[in-house]
Amino acid sequence: MTPLTRWPLADPLTTSRLSLEPLGAGHAPEAFPVFDDARLHTWTGGKPRTLEELRAGYALQAGGTSPDGSQGWLNWMLRRTDDGRLAGTVQATLYRTGSGGTEASLAWVVGVEHQGRGYAGEAARAVADWLRTRGATSLVAFVHPGHEASAGVARSLGLTPTDELVDGEVRWSGPGR
Numbered sequence: 001m002t003p004l005t006r007w008p009l010a011d012p013l014t015t016s017r018l019s020l021e022p023l024g025a026g027h028a029p030e031a032f033p034v035f036d037d038a039r040l041h042t043w044t045g046g047k048p049r050t051l052e053e054l055r056a057g058y059a060l061q062a063g064g065t066s067p068d069g070s071q072g073w074l075n076w077m078l079r080r081t082d083d084g085r086l087a088g089t090v091q092a093t094l095y096r097t098g099s100g101g102t103e104a105s106l107a108w109v110v111g112v113e114h115q116g117r118g119y120a121g122e123a124a125r126a127v128a129d130w131l132r133t134r135g136a137t138s139l140v141a142f143v144h145p146g147h148e149a150s151a152g153v154a155r156s157l158g159l160t161p162t163d164e165l166v167d168g169e170v171r172w173s174g175p176g177r
Contacts, residue, residue: 007072007094008134009064013126017082020090020123023062023075027086028055031077034086034111043144061091071095074131078110078123087114090123092131101137104128104176108153121153128157136176142169 010022021027028051036048049057061075072094078087088110095103106127108120128139141159143150151161151172159172 007065008074010074010076011130013076013130014081015122015126017080018087018119018123018126019079019081020076020126021079023058023077023089025055025059025062027077028058030086031058031089034088034113035109037112039112040109043147043150074127076123076127078119080114080119085114087111087119088123090120090127092127094136097137099137102135102176103138103140104131104136106139106141106157108150115149120149121156124153124157132177138176139174141172142166143172144169 012022013020032051032054035054038047041047058075061073064073065071066073072092074092074094076090078089079085080087088108090106090108093105093107095105097103106124108124110120131139139157139159141150141154141157143154143161145168154161154172157174159174162171162173164171
């Protein structure tokens with residue numbers, strides 16, 4: 001069943017050091033070397049996608065909606081403003097809650113070369129703030145119990161860990177608007 005309510009589209013966002021660009025399939029060639037690193041899968045499993053897989057995935061995600069319309073897909077590429085290089089991505093998957101609200105599940109990935117500079121937290125806060133102004137009633141993130149850097153990002157968004165484990169990751173949650 002397709003919801004009648006339309007999902008918001010990702011707007012360009014900026015922070016003091018980053019430009020967050022709505023994802024497009026055209027980002028794949030530039031993003032491929034940033035994400036072609038097995039170390040990025042230490043906490044989540046899997047392996048880097050090929051350029052063709054990345055391009056196909058980006059084309060699907062850039063549509064902004066799951067194929068059945070039940071989820072809103074918002075994705076941003078993080079571009080450093082000092083040198084214009086892509087550094088990572090932030091995504092928000094939107095769901096309708098049983099009470100009629102909208103929950104946003106946030107995720108972030110920063111290329112290994114760009115880690116340790118606070119880009120994930122800076123970008124995730126910009127996206128969380130944007131989502132709150134668009135009516136998100138709750139925010140969640142799923143963080144591996146040993147991934148202290150991602151736990152720090154979740155904490156900076158005002159999220160707190162719950163006792164719920166999903167695929168080996170702790171569900172963090174907090175208020176939206």
